[in-house]
Amino acid sequence: MNIMNVDYDGIIPNNVGLNQDIRVRKALERWHPGYLDWWQDMGPEGFQQSLVYLRTAVSVDPKGWAKFDYVRMPEYKWGILLAPQVEDRKVAFGSHRGEKAWQEVPGEHRAMLRRLIVIQGDTEPASVEQQRHLGKTAPSLYDLRNLFQVNVEEGRHLWAMVYLLQKYFGADGRDEAEGLLQRRSGDPDTPRMLGAFNEKTPDWLSFFMFTYFTDRDGKMQLEALAQSGFDPLSRTCRFMLTEEAHHMFVGETGVTRIIERTCQAMKEAGIDDPHDVAAVRRLGVIDLPTMQKKANLHFSLSLDLFGNEISTNAANAFHAGLKGRYREDRLKDDHQLESGTYPVLRLIDGRIQNEESPALSALNMRLRDDYVVDCNAGVGRWNKVIEGFGIPFEIKLPHVAFHRHIGEFSSVKADTDGVILSDGEWEKRQGDFLPSDSDRDFIESLMHPQYEPGRFAGWIAPPKVGIDNKPGDFEYVKIM
Numbered sequence: 146m147n148i149m150n151v152d153y154d155g156i157i158p159n160n161v162g163l164n165q166d167i168r169v170r171k172a173l174e175r176w177h178p179g180y181l182d183w184w185q186d187m188g189p190e191g192f193q194q195s196l197v198y199l200r201t202a203v204s205v206d207p208k209g210w211a212k213f214d215y216v217r218m219p220e221y222k223w224g225i226l227l228a229p230q231v232e233d234r235k236v237a238f239g240s241h242r243g244e245k246a247w248q249e250v251p252g253e254h255r256a257m258l259r260r261l262i263v264i265q266g267d268t269e270p271a272s273v274e275q276q277r278h279l280g281k282t283a284p285s286l287y288d289l290r291n292l293f294q295v296n297v298e299e300g301r302h303l304w305a306m307v308y309l310l311q312k313y314f315g316a317d318g319r320d321e322a323e324g325l326l327q328r329r330s331g332d333p334d335t336p337r338m339l340g341a342f343n344e345k346t347p348d349w350l351s352f353f354m355f356t357y358f359t360d361r362d363g364k365m366q367l368e369a370l371a372q373s374g375f376d377p378l379s380r381t382c383r384f385m386l387t388e389e390a391h392h393m394f395v396g397e398t399g400v401t402r403i404i405e406r407t408c409q410a411m412k413e414a415g416i417d418d419p420h421d422v423a424a425v426r427r428l429g430v431i432d433l434p435t436m437q438k439k440a441n442l443h444f445s446l447s448l449d450l451f452g453n454e455i456s457t458n459a460a461n462a463f464h465a466g467l468k469g470r471y472r473e474d475r476l477k478d479d480h481q482l483e484s485g486t487y488p489v490l491r492l493i494d495g496r497i498q499n500e501e502s503p504a505l506s507a508l509n510m511r512l513r514d515d516y517v518v519d520c521n522a523g524v525g526r527w528n529k530v531i532e533g534f535g536i537p538f539e540i541k542l543p544h545v546a547f548h549r550h551i552g553e554f555s556s557v558k559a560d561t562d563g564v565i566l567s568d569g570e571w572e573k574r575q576g577d578f579l580p581s582d583s584d585r586d587f588i589e590s591l592m593h594p595q596y597e598p599g600r601f602a603g604w605i606a607p608p609k610v611g612i613d614n615k616p617g618d619f620e621y622v623k624i625m
């Protein structure tokens with residue numbers, strides 16, 4: 146079989162030779178109906194009969210891997226796709242550096258590997274659950290289609306992890322695959338595993354901020370797992386990253402378009418002061434200070450996803466060759482980190498300061514630092530738009546100590562500049578930093594659907610180009 150092309154013969158499209166792997170094929174076919182039930186119950190509410198102009202992966206060739214067509218979401222081809230195997234690949238880091246990459250699970254690292262795969266897998270359906278109500282308030286058919294594209298691909302990423310569990314982890318893998326369909330985002334009894342995936346995504350600004358900030362954590366984690374010495378995990382993550390790029394595009398351009406519309410409306414109305422929130426809101430657009438608060442919220446929730454700054458789990462996973470650093474293959478050092486140090490921002494004697502820590506224990510911090518750099522690039526592009534309108538406002542990422550629930554700073558309250566506050570001060574001022582109930586109510590008051598082809602809600606600008614180069618009035622979703 147040509148690894149670039151996907152086999153569409155069975156129920157589950159794949160490029161992993163499922164037709165010859167009867168045990169795994171049967172296991173996945175048994176899991177399939179439960180997945181479809183989950184999709185019907187927890188996937189996009191309504192719209193299951195609608196025809197959505199979606200891309201489906203038909204190959205893993207970077208030059209052309211997707212085709213676009215109208216699909217009913219429950220009929221989407223959720224396939225299992227691994228990037229092509231790199232010949233003679235070696236474990237690139239940790240104590241096994243230089244050994245042949247593993248095609249089977251290394252026995253001594255089984256539990257750790259399973260945990261990483263389950264956590265990664267758990268986030269995928271969680272995000273679909275979080276976004277399930279958004280279709281009802283989509284600002285355009287273009288956005289509605291992008292939401293559904295993101296949702297079906299998160300569903301596919303769940304398949305990617307479930308394949309690894311079913312193929313390589315026997316009975317435990319099967320149980321974990323079931324568990325992934327049982328947990329529910331925000332459920333008090335059976336919540337999803339990581340904090341940010343139990344939060345609500347109640348409106349479209351939240352959706353765009355989530356896909357900008359939280360999907361970017363996905364990118365960083367997938368990049369780190371793509372370095373894994375366990376080759377099937379590396380290959381599956383490499384292909385997932387191809388799809389992930391679009392999700393972050395949706396986030397970045399979504400926020401850009403909201404900013405653009407706000408600035409345009411302010412200019413037309415002759416409002417120069419971005420802090421005159423009431424006047425800006427009267428125009429039916431989202432004021433920039435509220436966008437800053439939303440960015441503060443989603444950035445800080447996403448930082449929590451990197452775990453503790455100092456982590457034995459992260460050190461063990463690296464040492465074992467299971468989870469590398471961001472773009473490990475481009476870094477120039479011994480790739481073992483037995484002796485080096487890394488500066489870690491810590492809370493020492495009530496003050497935030499850098500402390501040189503063993504590099505191996507500081508890997509979560511390092512990945513988080515790479516993440517912050519990546520986040521800042523897009524924020525810079527948002528600010529260019531604001532600057533282009535001559536409005537004196539700059540969106541800034543808050544300090545990493547702000548609003549944290551995991552790690553060094555979870556025990557203190559800090560403002561967005563990293564100044565530590567007393568509980569009383571925090572209570573008084575948190576509405577300056579995070580969206581308040583009235584901010585949320587205002588945003589919600591704007592969320593009315595716009596389902597006419599080529600039309601957009603008044604609070605968001607149209608995109609510069611269509612998906613798959615379609616014209617502006619293209620009917621991306623035929624609602625049924």
Ligand code: BYC
Pocket residue numbers: 261262264265268269272299338339340341359360361362363364366367449450451452453454455456457458459468509551
């Ligand atoms: N919430 O040693 P520590 C994505 C737990 S997003 C709750 O510091 P470690 C996507 C931790 O589990 C990417 N619990 O943590 C985006 C541990 O518990 P146990 C998802 C947390 O292990 C958008 C304890 O605290 N992929 O793909 O170094 C849409 C001590 O933790 C949290 C991955 O995350 C938290 N935030 O790092 C769709 C990659 N943080 O084991 C998809 C796989 C920590 O002692 N996961 N804890 O009971 C990992 O690499 C690591 O598990 C983490 C945590 C980076 C998450």
